[in-house]
Amino acid sequence: MLIINCPYCGPRDQSEFSNGGEAHVKRPDGSKEIGDREWGEYVFIRANPKGLFYERWVHTHGCRKWFNCVRDTSTDEILVTYKLDEKKPNLNNFKSVVKTPSGEPEVGSGNFTVEK
Amino acid sequence: MKKKYSIFSLAKNALSGHKDWQKMWRSPEPREFYDVIIIGGGGHGLGTAYYLAKEHGLKNIAVIEKGWLGGGNTGRNTTIIRSNYLWDDSAHLYEHSLKLWENLSSELNYNVMFSQRGVMNLAHNEHDIKEIKRRVSANNLNGIDSFWLSKEEIQKKVPIMNTDNLRYPVLGASYQPRGGVARHDAIAWGFAMRADEMGVDIIQNCEAHQIRTKNGTIEGVETSKGFLRANKVGVVASGHTGVLAESAGIRLPLQSKPLQALVSEPIKPIIDTVVMSSAVHAYVSQSDKGELVIGAGTDSYNSFTQRGGFNIIEDTIRAMVELYPVFGKMKMLRQWGGIVDICPDASPIISKCDIDGLFFNCGWGTGGFKATPGSANVFAHTIAKNEPHQINSAFNLDRFASGRLVDEHGAAAVAH
Numbered sequence: 359m360l361i362i363n364c365p366y367c368g369p370r371d372q373s374e375f376s377n378g379g380e381a382h383v384k385r386p387d388g389s390k391e392i393g394d395r396e397w398g399e400y401v402f403i404r405a406n407p408k409g410l411f412y413e414r415w416v417h418t419h420g421c422r423k424w425f426n427c428v429r430d431t432s433t434d435e436i437l438v439t440y441k442l443d444e445k446k447p448n449l450n451n452f453k454s455v456v457k458t459p460s461g462e463p464e465v466g467s468g469n470f471t472v473e474k
Numbered sequence: 475m476k477k478k479y480s481i482f483s484l485a486k487n488a489l490s491g492h493k494d495w496q497k498m499w500r501s502p503e504p505r506e507f508y509d510v511i512i513i514g515g516g517g518h519g520l521g522t523a524y525y526l527a528k529e530h531g532l533k534n535i536a537v538i539e540k541g542w543l544g545g546g547n548t549g550r551n552t553t554i555i556r557s558n559y560l561w562d563d564s565a566h567l568y569e570h571s572l573k574l575w576e577n578l579s580s581e582l583n584y585n586v587m588f589s590q591r592g593v594m595n596l597a598h599n600e601h602d603i604k605e606i607k608r609r610v611s612a613n614n615l616n617g618i619d620s621f622w623l624s625k626e627e628i629q630k631k632v633p634i635m636n637t638d639n640l641r642y643p644v645l646g647a648s649y650q651p652r653g654g655v656a657r658h659d660a661i662a663w664g665f666a667m668r669a670d671e672m673g674v675d676i677i678q679n680c681e682a683h684q685i686r687t688k689n690g691t692i693e694g695v696e697t698s699k700g701f702l703r704a705n706k707v708g709v710v711a712s713g714h715t716g717v718l719a720e721s722a723g724i725r726l727p728l729q730s731k732p733l734q735a736l737v738s739e740p741i742k743p744i745i746d747t748v749v750m751s752s753a754v755h756a757y758v759s760q761s762d763k764g765e766l767v768i769g770a771g772t773d774s775y776n777s778f779t780q781r782g783g784f785n786i787i788e789d790t791i792r793a794m795v796e797l798y799p800v801f802g803k804m805k806m807l808r809q810w811g812g813i814v815d816i817c818p819d820a821s822p823i824i825s826k827c828d829i830d831g832l833f834f835n836c837g838w839g840t841g842g843f844k845a846t847p848g849s850a851n852v853f854a855h856t857i858a859k860n861e862p863h864q865i866n867s868a869f870n871l872d873r874f875a876s877g878r879l880v881d882e883h884g885a886a887a888v889a890h
Contacts, residue, residue, distance in 0.1 A: 377775040398875035402727040
């Protein structure tokens with residue numbers, strides 16, 4: 359179970375939060391011109407990386423505010439949480455622990471808390 | 475050489491202390507070039523290679539697997555098999571699979587322990603009753619065995635179930651007698667052995683790093699054992715399919731999440747059918763060893779950790795204990811997670827794509843095991859003929875542009 363650092367309330371148990379999927383998804387411009395395929399991509403396709411991932415959470419059973427987060431999906435380690443109006447952090451600031459695209463990280467999931 | 479299993483071979487090998495059994499498949503080093511490379515050595519991938527060799531006469535095939543055979547979701551699911559899906563497209567696909575399951579042990583001459591003990595889907599409220607009865611009728615129109623059971627009939631079949639004294643009482647159920655369970659490893663091993671006999675190279679500990687393409691055509695796969703050229707590549711890598719597609723510049727509508735399951739300590743036979751409940755989110759069957767095999771849900775967030783959150787198991791156990799108070803003091807032996815790739819419409823993708831020679835069989839989400847032989851069979855057809863089989867033509871990638879989805883969120887037996 360994750361401990362999530364709400365930018366408004368501080369660290370709380372994951373059970374207080376709901377996940378909102380990929381963050382920073384932009385609705386395409388020129389809605390009259392673009393075709394079904396581009397619309398389909400906007401509606402149905404989201405990033406699904408193994409490694410660093412921008413995502414949204416909402417503190418459902420707390421302040422009920424939305425915020426963004428960078429999490430490593432190969433270990434579930436939460437690297438940073440930030441408010442919606444803050445600039446999105448550069449992923450180069452973080453070290454990805456996945457060496458090959460579908461390989462496993464050296465430190466198993468959840469164990470990063472022990473390692474550090 | 476063809477390996478035959480019978481009561482005589484068992485007796486003969488028993489006399490020599492089971493030391494002389496043949497290896498079930500070779501472990502060859504990869505060749506430079508293959509007609510077809512299948513990425514993913516689970517049931518679906520090995521089955522695809524088997525049907526490519528058997529029904530389409532292709533011989534120069536490799537299956538590459540980053541771990542060991544059947545070590546992914548094939549070995550991590552709760553082995554439930556049924557075909558009672560709502561829409562025609564899904565019903566045909568899963569029924570095709572169920573029919574193959576019924577003959578698979580004799581076809582492979584390898585016991586996949588397919589046990590047609592029936593599958594029950596419980597209704598806990600007025601809406602469930604309407605939805606489930608509608609599904610039963612739709613199944614009957616498609617020629618699939620499916621019945622409505624009253625509460626009394628359920629009590630007779632599963633006397634240990636608490637039907638009345640719980641927050642969401644059991645009001646009835648659908649029942650598919652031809653449904654059941656099978657041995658998960660056996661399906662991978664059986665397909666692997668028979669594919670290997672037909673010349674398929676099964677290469678374990680060989681991780682696909684990148685799918686290489688040139689001018690919209692497939693070139694091959696960059697792997698941990700070097701670059702393998704291929705005319706065609708089929709990706710059947712469940713949770714990691716999206717990652718591999720990305721390496722070829724293809725974005726798939728998949729989200730990868732952990733799906734958990736757990737087993738109890740073994741006990742005497744107590745439940746002789748499969749019971750699933752969507753509303754209270756628990757499903758259970760009993761393995762031949764006597765363990766209760768319990769399925770939980772997916773986490774709400776994307777993850778590749780093969781582990782899953784504790785709150786998910788807590789929910790499932792709570793529902794289990796309420797439905798079956800007799801299990802209240804049992805100990806759980808093991809818990810694990812597998813990474814499933816979930817599609818927006820909870821239906822799979824068995825399709826070619828923009829790149830010539832590149833094929834995907836993915837998006838099985840939380841219920842791919844039941845489809846193993848059927849999925850492999852139609853995927854082999856799709857790869858060999860460069861066009862879908864009639865059965866999987868609806869499960870293409872174009873549906874996310876055309877909007878012709880196959881929405882099966884209701885038939886995924888538990889809401890994920």
